[in-house]
Every structure is written in structure tokens, then in C-alpha cells.
Amino acid sequence: MLPQTDYVKASSVAHALDMLHQYGTGAAILAGGTDLIVDMRERRREPTMLVDISSVEELAEIDVGTGNIRIGAGVTVAGLAGSAIVQHQLPLVTEVTRHFADYLTRNRATIGGNLANASPGADLVPPLLALNASVVLATAQGERTVDLNDFLVGPRRTLLLWNELVRAIHIPTPVPRGQAYEKLGLRTGGAIAVVSCAVSMDQAGGECRRVRIGLGAVAPRAFRSSEAEQIMEGHMFSSDIAARAAEAAANSSQPISDVRGSAEYRHAMVRALVERALHAAYERSSEPQE
């Protein structure tokens, strides 16, 4: 049996925030439940109140705004995969949905949950880092927007306060056209990442612009390798420079050895995957669209 808890189905964001405020640190936000229920079963988390946001419609929308694409925190991974906006403008996100757990989990797991759970290997995070995403956090008093790169603090640790809810993810537009994703798992289906990496970039006459490299599962938190980005930024693309940036990305990671692979293996795989993704992103890139 799972730990005993109370439950409320939130009817709106305001209702959910009110419940969080009322029940304090004993409350947990329940969306898809694919992380929370597993944690409760393992007794890693024992909330006394579940605030269920899975039927809050205002959290399940994807909109194109001025200067950004706004993805509601309650959009499921299957919802991302099926979204025409995502397919057209964020092929990197469409790509990662195909590598995210399995069909059954994709039908429940949400983008907000994947970020708030802050697993170092969370699949959606490296692509969202590469797309320079920010996270909209709401309290009953108002909203604040923080860079995803700052939102993630450590393994399962974020900037989220006890009375805050992840409301939406903003991706600034225009989005770089060169986007590439690489994930290494121990098998094809339902694998947890050993290493994952995402790259986005533009180019102007072969010169790399707005290069962003997100890495997952190779440090206490997913992160952007600014060292590798700086090697590429403003320089003409070449195999040599991609190899040097990949080496820098590997050196900027701090992998651990675990059941899925040794630190040395991960270091080598970061180098290989980043190099591959840089080539693919460059091939798909075009002149910046302002």
C-alpha cells in the first residue's frame, strides 16, 4: 500500500495555489503521477495532501505568443508529440518525445512534472536548455519567470518554493533552425539516459551563431556547456572545431559511475554524442530569421 494521504482535484490554477498555500509543505502537486506515484511507492515522498492538477485545462495549452512559444506545464509528452506547433517550430522537442520512456508513460507524464522532478537524466531538459527555455512559476501572489538553467539546482532540487507551481515553459522565438538530439540508453525502448545531449544553432555563411548545447545524465543536474558553446560561437563550422567543442563539453561534465555506465564511459560518450549532434545541427541550420 502507498502512504495514506488526502486528495483534492484542483479546478483551476488559482484553486491549486490556494490548496498549496493552505496545506503547506505536506502538499504535493500531482499531475501525470509517473514520478510522484513511484516515489510514494518507494516511500521517498509521503505527502499528506495531493493537489491534482491533471484536469486543469488552462495548464494543458500550447500557444504561440509574441516572441515566444508558451507550453502549459500540464501538457503531456504525448500532447507535445502530437502538437502541430511543436512539430513545425520545435522539431527537437518532437524528436525527444520519441525517446521518452514508453507510450504508456508518455500518455500521462507532463512537461512541468519532468522539469519539477529535476532528475539529472530528465529527457526533456537538455532540449529545453538548448532552446533557451524559461520556466514560469506561479504563487497566489503572482508569477515569476526564471531561466531553466537557473531553475535546476541539483539532483531533484529546483528553485521551486513550497507554495509555487510550475505554470508554463516559455521558448523564445525565432528558434534556431539547426536542432539535433542524441540519447544513449542501454536499450531502445523505455531506457533511462546514460548520456543525452541537445544542440541548437543558426549559421551565417558557415559561421555558427546562437550555439547552445544542453547535456543530461552527466552531472548532478542537466546543464548547458558554455565552454563548448564558446568554442563554436562566431566561428566557421569545421570538423576540427566540432571535435574541440565536443572535447570541452566532455570536460565540462561531471559524470558518476552507476549501474548504467562508468564515469569514463560517460565522458567518452559525451564527446561522441556532442560531436555527432553538432554536425547534425549545423547541417539543418540556416541563416538566422529575424
Add this chain to the structure above:
Amino acid sequence: MANETPVSIKVNGKEEQRDVEPRLLLAHFLREDLGLTGTHIGCDTTQCGACTVLIDGKSVKACTVFAVQADGSEVTTIEGVGAEGELHPVQEGFWEEHGLQCGYCTPGMIMSGIHLLNENKNPSEQEIREGISGNFCRCTGYQHIVNAIQYAAKKG
């Protein structure tokens, strides 16, 4: 129980109303409260997919959804698929193509197969393999399961 919550869930077309503890998982609700034991519990760790059911047409692991979350939804279990002497095409596929050995994963496999074919009427072999990637079979090596779903797709 102090904190029971009323739920109303349409299961296989029949409205079911119960008071349940919030911690009760949908898989246990189906098996123990409703006696629908066709939904199997395999791993109880959110991995194997033996407990796959449809909620409002979407395949999910019933061991990883609280029953209270299904309140107001329509749930389809293996008992709601086909009828005596009138198998669903996916069930018929498993029959004709020998898609099972021990049978433990079969209800979940069939529910995933149904969801897959609802979304994609004519899946490739690769798409079928991806579509059942959340369902583990430890007997067949999957080939006959893939054949079974292909059989159902051909039948339409």
C-alpha cells in the same frame, strides 16, 4: 477510512460509484473493488505494462494512476474488449498468430495494441514495436505479438 473520496468512473460502459482512499491505485480498484482481474499486476514498479488499460481512449499503466484521478473518465479494461464468440480483431490476431505463451502480459499487450491501432491504422513493424515498448513479455520474444497486431491492422 477517514479520508475516502467518492468517485464515479465508467468502466467498460458501466457507471461505477464507490468511495475510495486517495492512495488506491486504479489497478487495485479494478481488480479488488470491481473484480475485474483481467488487468494484471506484473512488476508493481511502473515498468512492465501488464496493467495497461485505456482511460478516455489513451493507454496507461493502471498501477501508476490513482483511482481518484480517473473520476469522471471512461476506463476500458480487457473485459470490455470483444465478447464471447466475437473477438476483437487484436484478440483474434493473438489467437491466430499465437501471440502468447504464458499469457500474463497479454491483456496489457492487447490494450496497447488497441490504442496503437486507434492512433495509427496501418503501423509499420517498427511502429508496432515502439507502440508496445511499454509492455514486457518474458516468453515470446515479441515476434508473434508483432504478427498478431499486424494481423489486426490488416483486418481493419
